[in-house]
Structures are given as C-alpha cells and as structure tokens.
Amino acid sequence: MTKNGWSGVLPGLDRESIVPLYRQLYEHLREAILTGTLPESTRLPPERALSERLGVNRSTVVHAYRDLVNAGLIEQRVGSGSRVAPRVRLASDKGSGLPWWVTLPPWRVGEFPMVMGELAAKREPGRISFVQGISPDEPSPLGELAKSFSRVAKDPRFVLSYGDSEGYEPLREAIAQRARRAGAGRVDASNVVILTGSTQGIVVVAQSLAEPGDEIVVESPSYPGALQIFQMCGLRAIPIPTDEDGMRVDHVEAILRTRRPRFIYTMPSLHNPTNATMNMDRRERLVTLAKRAGVPIIEDDPYGPLLSPSLPPLVSLAPDHVVYLSTFSKTIAPSLRVGWLIAPRAVTERLLLRKQALDMATSLYVQAAICDYLDRGFDDHVVRLRAELVERRRIAQEAISKHWPAGFRVSKGEGGFYLWATTPREIRARALLDASERLGASFLFGEAFFATSGGDHHLRLALTAVRRSELPEGIRRIGQAARSLHT
Amino acid sequence: MTKNGWSGVLPGLDRESIVPLYRQLYEHLREAILTGTLPESTRLPPERALSERLGVNRSTVVHAYRDLVNAGLIEQRVGSGSRVAPRVRLASDKGSGLPWWVTLPPWRVGEFPMVMGELAAKREPGRISFVQGISPDEPSPLGELAKSFSRVAKDPRFVLSYGDSEGYEPLREAIAQRARRAGAGRVDASNVVILTGSTQGIVVVAQSLAEPGDEIVVESPSYPGALQIFQMCGLRAIPIPTDEDGMRVDHVEAILRTRRPRFIYTMPSLHNPTNATMNMDRRERLVTLAKRAGVPIIEDDPYGPLLSPSLPPLVSLAPDHVVYLSTFSKTIAPSLRVGWLIAPRAVTERLLLRKQALDMATSLYVQAAICDYLDRGFDDHVVRLRAELVERRRIAQEAISKHWPAGFRVSKGEGGFYLWATTPREIRARALLDASERLGASFLFGEAFFATSGGDHHLRLALTAVRRSELPEGIRRIGQAARSLHT
Numbered sequence: 001m002t003k004n005g006w007s008g009v010l011p012g013l014d015r016e017s018i019v020p021l022y023r024q025l026y027e028h029l030r031e032a033i034l035t036g037t038l039p040e041s042t043r044l045p046p047e048r049a050l051s052e053r054l055g056v057n058r059s060t061v062v063h064a065y066r067d068l069v070n071a072g073l074i075e076q077r078v079g080s081g082s083r084v085a086p087r088v089r090l091a092s093d094k095g096s097g098l099p100w101w102v103t104l105p106p107w108r109v110g111e112f113p114m115v116m117g118e119l120a121a122k123r124e125p126g127r128i129s130f131v132q133g134i135s136p137d138e139p140s141p142l143g144e145l146a147k148s149f150s151r152v153a154k155d156p157r158f159v160l161s162y163g164d165s166e167g168y169e170p171l172r173e174a175i176a177q178r179a180r181r182a183g184a185g186r187v188d189a190s191n192v193v194i195l196t197g198s199t200q201g202i203v204v205v206a207q208s209l210a211e212p213g214d215e216i217v218v219e220s221p222s223y224p225g226a227l228q229i230f231q232m233c234g235l236r237a238i239p240i241p242t243d244e245d246g247m248r249v250d251h252v253e254a255i256l257r258t259r260r261p262r263f264i265y266t267m268p269s270l271h272n273p274t275n276a277t278m279n280m281d282r283r284e285r286l287v288t289l290a291k292r293a294g295v296p297i298i299e300d301d302p303y304g305p306l307l308s309p310s311l312p313p314l315v316s317l318a319p320d321h322v323v324y325l326s327t328f329s330k331t332i333a334p335s336l337r338v339g340w341l342i343a344p345r346a347v348t349e350r351l352l353l354r355k356q357a358l359d360m361a362t363s364l365y366v367q368a369a370i371c372d373y374l375d376r377g378f379d380d381h382v383v384r385l386r387a388e389l390v391e392r393r394r395i396a397q398e399a400i401s402k403h404w405p406a407g408f409r410v411s412k413g414e415g416g417f418y419l420w421a422t423t424p425r426e427i428r429a430r431a432l433l434d435a436s437e438r439l440g441a442s443f444l445f446g447e448a449f450f451a452t453s454g455g456d457h458h459l460r461l462a463l464t465a466v467r468r469s470e471l472p473e474g475i476r477r478i479g480q481a482a483r484s485l486h487t
Numbered sequence: 488m489t490k491n492g493w494s495g496v497l498p499g500l501d502r503e504s505i506v507p508l509y510r511q512l513y514e515h516l517r518e519a520i521l522t523g524t525l526p527e528s529t530r531l532p533p534e535r536a537l538s539e540r541l542g543v544n545r546s547t548v549v550h551a552y553r554d555l556v557n558a559g560l561i562e563q564r565v566g567s568g569s570r571v572a573p574r575v576r577l578a579s580d581k582g583s584g585l586p587w588w589v590t591l592p593p594w595r596v597g598e599f600p601m602v603m604g605e606l607a608a609k610r611e612p613g614r615i616s617f618v619q620g621i622s623p624d625e626p627s628p629l630g631e632l633a634k635s636f637s638r639v640a641k642d643p644r645f646v647l648s649y650g651d652s653e654g655y656e657p658l659r660e661a662i663a664q665r666a667r668r669a670g671a672g673r674v675d676a677s678n679v680v681i682l683t684g685s686t687q688g689i690v691v692v693a694q695s696l697a698e699p700g701d702e703i704v705v706e707s708p709s710y711p712g713a714l715q716i717f718q719m720c721g722l723r724a725i726p727i728p729t730d731e732d733g734m735r736v737d738h739v740e741a742i743l744r745t746r747r748p749r750f751i752y753t754m755p756s757l758h759n760p761t762n763a764t765m766n767m768d769r770r771e772r773l774v775t776l777a778k779r780a781g782v783p784i785i786e787d788d789p790y791g792p793l794l795s796p797s798l799p800p801l802v803s804l805a806p807d808h809v810v811y812l813s814t815f816s817k818t819i820a821p822s823l824r825v826g827w828l829i830a831p832r833a834v835t836e837r838l839l840l841r842k843q844a845l846d847m848a849t850s851l852y853v854q855a856a857i858c859d860y861l862d863r864g865f866d867d868h869v870v871r872l873r874a875e876l877v878e879r880r881r882i883a884q885e886a887i888s889k890h891w892p893a894g895f896r897v898s899k900g901e902g903g904f905y906l907w908a909t910t911p912r913e914i915r916a917r918a919l920l921d922a923s924e925r926l927g928a929s930f931l932f933g934e935a936f937f938a939t940s941g942g943d944h945h946l947r948l949a950l951t952a953v954r955r956s957e958l959p960e961g962i963r964r965i966g967q968a969a970r971s972l973h974t
Contacts, residue, residue: 100781100808101833104696135647142647146640153633160622160629162821196683196824196846203845211592229844294587321587334649335852337683346588357715358690358845359683363853365822 013054021056022063029064033073033084034102044074044082128474130443130461133272133417134334136392137467139384141332144377145369152368163364165356166348167194167340171371175340179324183316184342191319191342193352196362198302198327198339202226202265204354205298205323206233209347210262217255217264219247221420221449221458223272223300226265230451235262237451244412246271246278249285256293263296263323268314270303270416273449273460277413280311287318301326302339306415308386320344323351328370330417331382336366389415392463392471399472403479405486419461427485429459435481441474500541508543509550516551520560520571521589531561531569615961617930617948620759620904621821623879624954626871628819631864632856639855650851652843653835654681654827658858662827666811670803671829678806678829680839683849685789685814685826689713689752691841692785692810693720696834697749704742704751704782706734708907708936708945710759713752713787717938722749724938731899733758733765736772743780750783750810755801757790757903760936760947764900767798774805788813789826793902795873807831810838815857817904818869823853876902879950879958886959890966892973906948914972916946922968928961 013024032038044050047065051058065082068074076082123129152158166172172189179187195201202225210216212234218227220239230237238261240251247266255261266286268278278286290297299314299322315324319342327339343351396419400410407424423429429445436442446458466474500511519525531537534552538545552569555561563569610616639645653659659676666674682688689712697703699721705714707726717724725748727738734753742748753773755765765773777784786801786809802811806829814826830838883906887897894911910916916932923929933945953961 099831099833100783101831103781104834104837132649134649137643137647140643140647142641142643145646146637149640150633150637153636154629156624156627156629159632159820159822160624160627162619162621162816199844200846209591214592225844225847232841232844294590296587329649333646333852335646335850337846337848337850344586344588346586347591350591354719357686357712357719359687359824360712361824363822363824363850365820366850366853 013056022060022067025054025056025060025064026067029068030071030073033068038084040084040086042084043080044084046081126440127437128441128466128470128477130441130463130465130474132465133330133462134465135330135332135385136388136464139381139388141373141377141381144381145332145373148369148372148376151372152365155368158365158368161364162361163367165361166352167192167362168364168367168371171367171374172340174371174374175342179313179315179342182310183312184319185316186319187315187342190345191348193341193343193348193355194362194367195325195327195339195341195355196359197329197337198300198325198341199225199229200355200358201323201325201339201341202229202298202300203233203358204341204351205263205325206230206235208350208354209296209298209323210235214262215259217252217261217295218451219266219271220451221273221446221455222265222451223267224448226300227449227451230265239451242271242274242276244276246276246282247286249282249289252286253289256289256295260293261295263298264290265298265300266314267300267302268304269301269307269311270413272303273418273444273446273458274420275411275413275416275418277307277311283311283314283317287314287321290321291318297322299324302330303416305331305382306386306389308390308415315342323347331385332370332373332378336370338362338366338370386415388468389417389464392468393419395468395471396461396463396475399475400479403472403476405479405482408482417462417464419463421459421461423457423459423482425457427482428456430456431485432459432478432481435484436478439477439481439484441477441481443478500543509547509554512541512543512547512551513554516555517558517560520555525571527571527573529571530567531571533568613927614924615928615953615957615964617928617950617952617961619952620817620949621952622817622819622872623875623951626868626875628860628864628868631868632819632860635856635859635863638859639852642855645852645855648851649848650854652848653839654679654849655851655854655858658854658861659827661858661861662829666800666802666829669797670799671806672803673806674802674829677832678835680828680830680835680842681849681854682812682814682826682828682842683846684816684824685787685812685828686712686716687842687845688810688812688826688828689716689785689787690720690845691828691838692750692812693717693722695837695841696783696785696810697722701749702746704739704748705938706753706758707938708760708933708942709752709938710754710787711935714936714938717752726938729758729761729763731763733763733769734773736769736776739773740776743776743782747780748782750785751777752785752787753801754787754789755791756788756794756798757900759790760905760931760933760945761907762898762900762903762905764794764798770798770801770804774801774808777808778805784809786811789817790903792818792869793873793876795877795902802829810834818872819857819860819865823857825849825853825857873902875955876904876951879955880906882955882958883948883950883962886962887966890959890963892966892969895969904949904951906950908946908948910944910946910969912944914969915943917943918972919946919965919968922971923965926964926968926971928964928968930965 013021047058047061051061065074069076073085074082075085169189171194172192175192176187176189206229215236215238216230218237218239219242227237238255241248246268252264268283270277297314301313301324304313304326313324315322324342325339328336341351409422411420423432433443433445444460446455449455500508534545534548538548552561556563560572561569562572656676658681659679662679663674663676693716702723702725703717705724705726706729725742728735733755739751755770757764784801788800788811791800791813800811802809811829812826815823828838896909898907910919920930920932931947933942936942
C-alpha cells in the first residue's frame with residue numbers, strides 16, 4: 001500500500017503485555033508516521049482488513065485509529081477511509097521540518113505499563129472506589145499531626161534550609177530506635193537514610209545495586225510501582241510464586257542454584273496485593289539462603305508496622321544482608337512523602353549519593369513535623385488503625401459471603417489494606433471491572449501486579465479507600481456485576 | 488610485589504577530575520582488595536615509593552592509606568608498613584566468603600563528584616559559611632506561610648491522599664497563569680507538571696529525552712547538581728563558554744553545525760554560579776538556533792522570578808521548543824521541595840510517567856499550602872527578597888573593594904544569590920579555601936561547576952547563606968586569607 005509495503009510497518013503485537021493491544025497499535029503507527037515510514041497522505045488499511053490481518057478484534061483497530069485522529073496524525077473521511085495527515089499539520093513550526101520530539105529516543109511500548117493508573121483513577125460521583133492504597137479516613141491522625149506541623153512551621157531552621165541529604169538526624173535516631181525495638185540490634189542512625197517516600201528507595205536500590213540487563217528476583221504478584229521501576233531500569237525480573245504464607249522460598253532456593261540475581265525484592269508483611277505475611281520459618285530460610293548465596297534482600301515494608309501480632313522484619317534477622325525500606329505513607333498519611341531505608345554501612349554512602357542526585361533532600365519541614373508527631377500521637381494512632389483494619393476486613397468478609405456468587409476465592413490474613421480475590425474461571429477481571437463500574441464500584445484488576453504474565457482472574461480491593469459504611473454496598477455491587485456476567 | 492605484579496594494579500589517576508587524587512587512589516585500591524586482586528596480607532608499597540611511582544604528592548598516598556585503614560581494608564604497623572587485612576576481617580559473615588557488596592556493579596570513580604558537599608558542609612561554630620544556596624533569613628516568608636500551612640493541615644483532602652502525579656490542579660493553574668503573565672501565551676495547566684524540587688525535573692529530562700552515550704550542551708560553568716545527574720545518566724556534556732551576558736550563543740551555533748546534541752541545558756537568568764543573565768539578543772538567537780536545528784532547550788530557571796527588571800524566559804519565546812524548570816526553593820523556602828516543569832503537550836505524558844516512577848506524587852499537603860500562600864504573602868515576599876538581594880550585593884562589593892587584594896575579578900549582575908570570583912593567577916581556589924577556613928570563612932571552590940576541567944581559580948560565595956551583618960566580616964576573612972597566600 002506504500003512503496004515500503006505494509007509488511008515492515010505492521011507491528012508485532014504482544015498479547016502477553018498488559019499494554020492494551022489498541023495502544024500498542026497506536027504507538028506503532030504513531031512512530032511510523034512521525035518518522036516518515038508512513039509518508040503524508042498514505043492511505044491506511046480499512047479497519048476490518050487490518051484487524052483480520054493482525055488477528056485482533058475490529059474494535060482494537062477502531063480505537064487505535066480514533067486516537068490517531070485525536071492526535072492529528074491521520075484524517076478520516078467517510079468513503080475514502082483513513083490517511084496520514086499532511087506534513088504541515090504535523091510540524092509544530094513552519095520554519096523547521098518535524099517537531100523535535102519526533103526524534104526523541106524511542107518510547108518503548110510496554111516500558112510504562114500505565115499501571116500507575118491507581119493514582120489517575122477517575123473519581124466519579126456515586127462510585128464506590130476500592131482503587132487507591134490510601135489510609136482510611138478514620139481513625140484520622142490529623143488532630144495531633146496538625147499540631148506537630150504548626151509547632152515546626154514557624155521555625156526557620158526547619159523551613160528555610162535544605163537540611164542534610166541523609167535526613168533529619170533526630171528522625172533517623174527515632175527510626176533506628178524503633179528498628180532496634182523490633183529486634184534489629186545493631187542498627188543505628190548511621191544506617192538510616194530518609195527518603196521521599198519508599199518508592200524513591202526502590203529507585204535508589206534499582207539504580208545502585210544492579211545494572212541494566214541484570215536479573216533480580218520478585219514475588220508474583222508484586223507491587224506494580226516496583227515492577228515499573230525495575231522495568232525502567234532495564235532489570236529482568238524472575239517471578240517467584242507466592243501462597244498464603246508469602247514467597248515460596250523453595251522456589252528461590254531452586255533459582256539460586258543456577259542463577260545469580262542482583263537482589264531479592266520481597267514484601268514479607270501484609271503484602272501488596274495479596275495481604276499475605278511470610279511465616280517465621282520462611283523468613284529464616286530466606287535469610288539463610290540469601291546469606292549463603294551472597295545475594296542481598298530488599299525488604300519493602302510499608303505495612304509491617306501495622307502487622308499484629310508482629311513478626312521480626314528480615315532486617316532484624318540479618319542486618320548485613322538486607323536493605324530495608326519503609327514509609328509513613330500508610331501509618332500516618334501518604335501526602336507526607338517521607339520514607340526511609342536501613343542498610344549496611346558499607347552501602348549507605350552509595351545509596352545516599354543516588355538519593356541526593358534524585359532530589360537533594362527530603363522536605364526538612366515535614367521530617368521535623370513527623371519527628372514531633374512520633375513522640376505524641378503516632379503510637380496511639382497506629383493501635384487504632386490496626387483495629388480499624390481488622391474491623392474492615394471482618395465487614396468485607398461478611399459482605400462477600402452474602403453477596404458474591406460461588407467460585408470466588410479471597411485472600412486470608414488479618415488486618416492490612418488489601419483484599420485480593422480470584423475470580424471463577426468464566427469471569428475475567430477486566431470484564432468484571434467494566435460491569436462493576438456500570439453498577440458504581442471499581443477496583444484494580446490483576447495484570448498490573450505481575451512482572452510477566454498473569455492476573456487476568458485477579459482483582460485487588462483497597463478496603464481502606466472507601467468509607468467504612470460504604471464497604472458492604474461496594475462489595476454488593478461487585479457481586480451483582482459478577483452475577484450479571486454469569487448469565 | 489604480588490604474583491600479579493603492581494603494574495596492573497596501579498591506577499591511572501585522572502588529574503583533570505574533580506575527584507581528589509587520594510580518593511581515586513583509595514577507590515582503586517579498595518576495589519582491588521575487595522575483589523581479591525590484592526589478596527590478604529599483600530604488602531602495599533611504602534608511601535614514598537608509591538607517590539614517586541604515581542607522580543603525586545606523598546600526602547596523597549598517606550590520605551588514601553589512612554582511609555583504607557579506617558575502612559578496615561589494610562593494616563599498618565610501624566616498621567613493617569601496610570598490608571591488606573586478613574580476609575576474615577573483611578567478611579561480614581563468617582559462614583560466607585565475602586560480603587555481598589563486594590560484588591556490586593563497580594562504582595565508577597568520578598561518577599559522583601562529591602560536589603553535593605554543599606549540603607554536607609560542616610557548620611563550625613564561629614565560621615561564616617558562604618556555602619549553601621539557601622534563601623536569606625530575612626525577609627522571612629514564615630509568618631504568612633505558617634498560616635497557609637495551618638489552613639491546609641487539618642484538611643483530610645490534602646493530607647490523607649496522594650493526589651495526582653501531575654500535581655494539584657489549582658497550583659498548576661496558578662503556575663500557568665503566572666507563566667502567561669511572563670509572556671508564555673499558550674501555556675495552560677495541561678503543560679505543567681509539579682515536581683519534588685526542580686532537581687527532579689533535571690532527572691526526568693535526562694532520563695526521558697536522551698539515552699546513555701548521547702551528547703548534550705551545557706554551560707561552562709554550570710550547576711553541579713545538573714552536571715552530576717547528566718553524568719549519572721551517561722550523557723556526554725559539550726561545555727559552552729559563558730561571559731557576562733550568559734551563554735556564548737555563537738559557540739552553540741558552531742557546535743550545532745556539526746553535532747546533534749539531545750538538548751541544550753541553560754540557566755539564562757541569575758545563573759548559578761556566575762550570576763550572569765543572558766541578554767535579550769542572545770535569548771532570541773538561541774531560540775532561533777534551537778528551532779532551526781530541532782534541538783530542545785532545557786531552561787532551568789530557579790532564580791528567574793527574582794530577576795529585576797525581568798526578561799522573558801525562553802519558554803515564552805518558543806513554548807514548543809523549551810522544557811522549562813523552576814522551583815519555590817529560592818523564592819519561598821528550600822524545605823518545601825516543590826518545583827515544576829512546563830513542556831509542550833507532546834512530551835508531558837512521557838515526562839509525567841518518569842516523574843511518577845520516581846516518587847509517585849509530590850506532597851499534596853505542601854502543594855496545597857503553597858497554592859494558598861501564592862494568593863496571600865508570596866508576591867510581597869518576592870518584592871522584599873529582590874530588594875534584599877540587591878542590598879546584599881552592594882554590601883559585598885563594598886567589602887571586597889576594601890578587603891581583597893588586587894587581582895581578583897568578581898562577577899557582575901544585580902541581585903541573585905551568588906558572587907562568582909576569579910582568583911589571581913598565583914592563588915588556587917582550593918588553597919584559598921584552606922586558608923579561609925583557618926580564619927573562619929568558607930565557600931565553594933570552582934571545580935565542581937565544570938563538566939570537564941577548569942575552576943581551579945574560581946570560587947562561589949552564596950551571599951544569602953550568612954546573616955547580612957556577617958557579610959563584611961566573612962569577606963574580610965577571605966581577603967586576609969588571600970593576603971596570607973601572597974607572602
């Protein structure tokens with residue numbers, strides 16, 4: 001159809017990818033147009049013809065073409081089909097040829113799985129959204145926290161200064177002290193670096209302890225934010241299955257017999273999304289394995305402080321083999337954007353320099369306020385929050401027994417933010433989401449939580465994201481949606 | 488001296504690097520020891536012998552050996568010299584061989600120029616430190632700012648939520664409105680992404696608009712934080728000289744004739760460190776050149792809002808060819824860690840996804856407080872701040888005329904945070920710093936501001952980092968130090 005023929009232009013679509021097919025097709029055609037592989041006025045294949053050729057639904061092509069029209073890259077006219085728009089309309093500036101962004105490094109399809117949609121999820125009036133992993137509205141830390149904020153807000157030492165890149169010393173001391181109380185005997189402030197949320201710690205680790213192309217071990221499923229970062233850094237994830245007691249450590253052992261991953265990334269307590277907690281036996285075996293193989297463990301522990309009864313974090317079992325990450329986002333408030341890492345002293349300088357290059361230092365004002373709050377309302381708040389999480393799960397379980405059809409399986413585990421469910425074979429999670437949204441409830445479907453493939457029969461409900469009183473109704477709506485798919 | 492012989496072990500020291508030679512030597516020997524190239528008990532060459540072999544001062548070797556002793560990697564005994572420490576003391580865990588961090592990806596000497604020492608600079612009692620690029624203590628924004636903080640601190644919408652990754656909509660609106668007021672007619676909120684400080688914007692740009700190995704254009708001298716990020720991202724900097732009217736655009740033109748850098752990084756207003764402001768003629772020529780070549784400009788503008796009389800930012804001359812970065816760190820307070828970027832819509836999604844992967848979202852609480860403050864005290868504060876900067880420079884100039892020996896040259900330019908000085912030929916900036924610190928004054932010496940080499944006769948004084956009343960005395964001490972080096 002062009003002088004190049006279509007064969008070289010037609011994309012190889014990745015059906016395993018969590019990037020929707022229409023988006024893959026769009027990206028591919030967009031690049032072909034912008035780089036001139038498809039010159040202006042080229043006629044694109046009719047939608048039906050292209051969909052047959054690619055072996056996809058016609059709606060996939062329709063959606064891709066629609067987005068190309070919206071981007072001004074193609075034009076559609078009734079009767080004459082779709083054509084590449086004239087060059088002049090593509091150029092941003094008449095003086096030059098193409099806009100400069102056409103020649104940017106290729107933006108690999110799938111590089112960004114668009115999973116962070118969690119943050120971008122639309123709030124629609126009346127919809128009960130179990131999407132965001134935020135703290136419940138009650139109990140609220142705001143009373144005491146606002147007092148801590150106002151105690152530090154007038155102090156120029158805290159507001160008119162960058163502070164140190166490693167963080168506010170008294171806060172690092174307080175964190176080290178709490179780590180020692182949890183059993184990490186040798187940890188002191190010199191092992192602690194304050195971060196702008198624990199997400200930043202994942203970036204720091206991925207960029208400091210591995211190089212593009214290196215293999216790492218992750219859980220399957222795992223936290224999408226981490227998977228996205230590892231992908232961006234060019235790391236290749238070896239997924240390890242999990243069950244109700246957390247990561248299958250026997251699988252890790254098998255992997256370590258023949259491969260040498262750079263690190264093992266795990267969330268052993270109140271896992272996101274499964275809510276599983278690794279039992280004590282596995283914790284000890286994982287640490288022993290990691291020591292023997294000389295492979296460090298990255299322990300991501302945003303929810304650990306909410307675990308009750310508590311289990312010793314991995315870092316307390318082997319402080320020299322674990323880089324520990326946590327945050328105040330789940331125990332106090334996500335808007336603080338303050339987390340921390342605990343690492344063996346031999347690597348803290350390396351990690352610190354990377355953190356420093358990312359954003360110089362974390363807000364000293366917020367750090368100082370948190371430090372103040374730790375001595376005031378924090379511990380009481382965490383006790384109340386734990387009780388709330390247990391109660392919400394009880395309510396959710398009750399509503400599920402009442403409203404969901406047979407065939408669903410639901411993750412166990414006390415407390416925690418998330419409920420992870422497996423749909424019956426005949427219901428795909430994406431279809432359930434569509435049906436649920438029509439009935440006024442939403443959640444995250446499972447694909448985003450898997451490094452390679454899987455998740456099309458899983459869904460995650462953040463039980464904390466809705467009002468407690470809305471929990472039963474939200475769950476009822478999802479159950480109703482499931483029933484509607486049965487018929 | 489070992490079975491390998493020393494020749495393969497002796498490092499090639501880089502005399503142009505801003506990494507001190509002793510540190511290069513230390514890093515090199517450390518790696519040789521940890522990887523086993525220098526096995527346990529290997530005797531190291533005597534300090535004098537090694538210094539002659541390498542053609543460095545003996546103190547260079549003494550310092551490197553001292554740090555190796557401190558790190559537990561070598562042992563020194565009077566009479567028998569220096570030996571690699573026994574393996575058992577190197578291992579963190581008796582069960583395994585070496586600690587895991589020994590096998591980490593190599594930490595390239597020079598990767599981190601240690602320049603961020605600005606943040607780590609020790610505050611010694613009695614020392615007048617012109618080091619940190621922070622706002623002056625007076626005028627203080629704290630009165631009104633604290634009120635804005637407390638207005639939002641009790642609102643769960645701002646504290647108990649992540650908000651959107653692109654930032655708080657009303658703040659993005661306010662920023663777009665101010666950009667339009669500065670002449671950027673087509674900018675609206677959809678072009679604005681909120682950042683955790685403008686440093687994060689440099690990371691986002693370096694990782695999104697270029698690939699490792701790509702060339703970019705930077706000013707010489709330039710902001711060390713940016714140079715560090717570019718180096719970390721594997722970008723190769725082409726330095727362009729600057730003068731009192733900013734970047735030498737004629738040199739950019741010459742470069743663009745034969746090379747295709749990914750972007751041009753410039754700080755056109757109140758430049759860090761030179762305080763130069765690019766004149767209008769050069770602004771227009773730079774934009775024309777960049778358009779013609781299809782190379783985008785990264786306009787880093789932390790100080791632009793303090794420029795008086797103001798000049799149009801580059802982004803207002805060519806919104807489609809400029810990614811603009813700025814921050815509230817200099818106009819309000821560094822502890823806020825809130826900056827922003829303005830970019831053509833064709834690249835905002837790409838930049839946003841990278842920002843999101845770095846830290847999810849910038850603190851919504853702080854964003855909301857800033858948004859409140861913008862409508863209250865901000866504009867008045869900036870007016871007072873500008874006047875203070877002008878006054879501080881007048882005081883500094885006066886003290887310099889009075890106290891510094893002939894032969895120093897000092898940068899011009901009204902307002903701004905920094906005074907950039909060139910020492911007389913016979914005085915190196917490092918030596919001046921040593922002498923000044925003994926007399927109780929400190930500053931940053933110039934090497935950190937140059938991508939490749941240069942700066943050994945330059946110093947930067949942050950006129951904002953000290954009390955106004957201390958300015959003359961601090962400058963007098965540096966003058967006294969300079970005189971002491973003359974004799």
